[in-house]
Amino acid sequence: METLFITLCGEDDATFEKAGKILRDGGLVAFPTETVYGLGGNALDPEAAVKIFAAKGRPGDNPLIVHVSKPEDAEAFAVTNDMYYILAEHFMPGPLTVVLPKKDNIPMSVTGGLDTVAVRCPAHPAARRLIEAAGVPVAAPSANLSGAPSPTTAAHVYDDMKGRVEMIIDGGECEIGVESTVIKPDSDGCTVLRPGEITPRELAGVVDSVYIAEAVVDPSAAGDAPQSPGMKYKHYAPTSRLMLIDGDDEAFAEYVNSTKERCAVLSYTENIGDFVRAFVMDAGSKNDPAEQMHKLFRLLRDSDEARADVIYAHLPPKSDEYLALYNRIIRAAGCTVIHLDK
Ligand code: TXA
Numbered sequence: 001m002e003t004l005f006i007t008l009c010g011e012d013d014a015t016f017e018k019a020g021k022i023l024r025d026g027g028l029v030a031f032p033t034e035t036v037y038g039l040g041g042n043a044l045d046p047e048a049a050v051k052i053f054a055a056k057g058r059p060g061d062n063p064l065i066v067h068v069s070k071p072e073d074a075e076a077f078a079v080t081n082d083m084y085y086i087l088a089e090h091f092m093p094g095p096l097t098v099v100l101p102k103k104d105n106i107p108m109s110v111t112g113g114l115d116t117v118a119v120r121c122p123a124h125p126a127a128r129r130l131i132e133a134a135g136v137p138v139a140a141p142s143a144n145l146s147g148a149p150s151p152t153t154a155a156h157v158y159d160d161m162k163g164r165v166e167m168i169i170d171g172g173e174c175e176i177g178v179e180s181t182v183i184k185p186d187s188d189g190c191t192v193l194r195p196g197e198i199t200p201r202e203l204a205g206v207v208d209s210v211y212i213a214e215a216v217v218d219p220s221a222a223g224d225a226p227q228s229p230g231m232k233y234k235h236y237a238p239t240s241r242l243m244l245i246d247g248d249d250e251a252f253a254e255y256v257n258s259t260k261e262r263c264a265v266l267s268y269t270e271n272i273g274d275f276v277r278a279f280v281m282d283a284g285s286k287n288d289p290a291e292q293m294h295k296l297f298r299l300l301r302d303s304d305e306a307r308a309d310v311i312y313a314h315l316p317p318k319s320d321e322y323l324a325l326y327n328r329i330i331r332a333a334g335c336t337v338i339h340l341d342k
């Protein structure tokens, strides 16, 4: 299949018209969101979902998120509740996904056989225009090959999806850089199934109780039938082995400088000068989790170009605003952590 690659230029009516038609006709369009690039198909078309899973090489039991341009559009395919609208008022459009009971018109191939559906209303103007042009809800996982880091630029999407999708819309680099916060409301609050830019503390400002699923920080807790199937799969992994270091900055530099391996380092901006022979990448300022999140997936892709035997990175804290970073990087590293004496 030939993949159309179109960069947005400000006069894009024809692009969105064409993209909307591709989606209505059962094809796939990759598009930017504020989190990562998505791989969109018509959420009401079971065949489109099958094509999405095939293009990604994704296991069929890992469900897709359904995107809408207005929170109330979820009524057409999900059973909403008061908490959904409270959350929508505070966080939509934006990087929040809410799991709700599904209605019959959402195919089981979209929800991976579950009786719930994940709903998200993205903030990125191009995503919103695409959904409106399609005139149907848009099922969209991240637009990477299954297991690879999520794409934060259209070039990353092209690397993974050329020849597999009808169109890629290039809207520049994604602002946030990690995927949306996924939550499931329950009777007295909600459970965070996947952390993102919207933190548990922010959610707690709006709903009574916020729980964090155990598998968020401990992938081995996911088991065979996790609350969110995505929890059980290896994710975000670069080709080289990623190892996390738990230790202070000085011990980290000493460890990396003394290793004989050909290595790459994801260093805090402040410490870049500390490494003598590694391929050093700037992972963002030490106390800036937003910058570190923004850069993470790009760096995991770039680090492959260093052809290193091993990539070292700091083990982030598990605290509120670092939780999404911790969740992604611990999976990318397959939970390999080296604890240095402090
Ligand atoms: O930011 C994002 O959410 C991006 C952009 C494109 O919107 N999308 C994204 O989709 O990250 P994906 O498919 O890569 O991740 C969806 C996550 C998976 O962890 C999946 O298990 C979970 O959402 N999920 C989807 N439907 C679910 C459901 N019904 N119940 C529980 N978890 C669900």
Ligand code: MG
Binding pocket: 141, 142, 150
């Ligand atoms: Mg994904």
